[in-house]
Amino acid sequence: MSEAFDRAIEELFECGYEKIEAAFFEKNIASKRVMEKCGLKASGKSEYIEYRGKQHLCIYYEIRK
Numbered sequence: 001m002s003e004a005f006d007r008a009i010e011e012l013f014e015c016g017y018e019k020i021e022a023a024f025f026e027k028n029i030a031s032k033r034v035m036e037k038c039g040l041k042a043s044g045k046s047e048y049i050e051y052r053g054k055q056h057l058c059i060y061y062e063i064r065k
Helices: 004-012 029-037
Strands: 019-025 041-051 054-064
Touching: 004 019, 004 029, 019 029, 019 041, 029 054
Parallel strands: none
Antiparallel strands: 019 054, 041 054
16 A cells, blocks of 8 residues: 555656645554655644544644655
8 A cells, every 4th residue: 555655645746746645543553654654744733523423533644745
């Protein structure tokens, strides 16, 4: 998964994006690891999002070109 995500990041930078933001639910540690492996860092932003009738803490990460 990290290889595909890393390639998507490269493609977005090539398209001219300066910053890419992604998020994961707090309990989804695997997604957090993929983001960190691809160079994303915590942005300090988080919010609760309702998903399938439950509230989940959504944590945002970002990477800049």
